[in-house]
Amino acid sequence: MNNRKTGSKKQEAGIGVDQGSIDHRNDGKDNGSRSLIPRQLFEEITDHLCSDQHxxxxxxxxxxxxxxDVHPFSMLKKLEVTPQSPVHHPEGCVWNHVALVVDQAAQVRHLSYNPKVFMWAALLHDIGKGETTRxxxxxxxxxxxxxxxxxxAINFLTELTDDDSFIQQVSKLVKYHMHPLYVNKSLPFGDVKGMKAETDMHETALLGYCDRMGRLGCKTEEEKANIKEFLERCGVDVTLSL
Known part of the structure; x- marks a missing residue:
């Protein structure tokens, strides 16, 4: 399926963050952004996701x-206090991992068919950990x-945009972002048929690569090989020019 949309107990495989100085695009002031209504903040974040190097x-x-602090962005703030396994995620909390994945995604967004969808999927890919971590x-x-x-992700984005196609594409990428692991390890949680029907496999593979590269100590060539194996196992004629 070419339009890019984005259970059972599963094992996670998971993923950090530079604290940089900020420039506020609209006025050059700090970006507390409390004065921005949520939909304005959504547009501003989109601008940074789609243009910033980091x-x-x-x-x-x-x-x-x-x-x-404001809903629905508080759903992301929760990730700052959501722990991860130090074995799989030496970078620390979920938010640290998400920040690393977002920066990695920015390095390859030019390869995406829809950078806005791709970058928001990178930002929201682990939003579920705030509710499921035990x-x-x-x-x-x-x-x-x-x-x-x-x-x-659907609940989050519905508060910020009326673009149903965008919401569906992002949410489906979030749903299937773990599939490179499930497929390569022959785990029973995978749904390759559903993934092929509901996402663009190029985008799913690209997000999966960024997810794996967003952890401390990752090995670039190894992760490239893992994504190639994933695509081969899924039987799709897709190549990532990483």
Whole structure:
């Protein structure tokens, strides 16, 4: 399917953050952005996601200046206090991982068929961890964070835009962002048929690559090989020029 849209207990595989100085595009002031209504803030974030080399500098500035205190952005703020397994995510909390993934996505967004969808999927891909993260038998787990995240992404974006196609494309990428892991490890949680029907496989693979590259200690060539294997296992004629 060419239009780019984006259960059961699952094991997560997961993923950081430079605290940069911020420049506020509209007025050059700091970006507490409390004066911006949510839809205005959505447009401003979109601008940074689609043009900045390191969008995490801007979004980290929003977080530090209470710009994410207002709903629905508070759903992202929750990720700052959501822990991750130090084994899979030495970079720390979920927000740290998301910031690293967003910056990685910015480096390859020129390869995306729809950079706006792709970059918002990168920002929201682990939004489900805020609701699903638990400690069980001494391990931090986030079972079903991808499917829960799809619904949260829909709720989040519905507050900010009336573009239903955009919302569906982003949310489906969130839903399937774990599939490179599921498929390569032959885990029972994968739904390759559904993924092919509901997402553009090029975009799913590109997001999966950024997700894996967004963790500390990742190995570029190894992750490129993993994504190539994923596409081959899915039987699709797609090549990423990474």
């Amino acid at each position: 969008p995490s500098a801007y979004i980290n500035g929003l977080l530090k200046k209470d710009g994410f 400690t069980r038998k001494g391990r931090i787990v986030s079972y079903d964070h991808d499917t829960v995240g799809m619904n949260l």
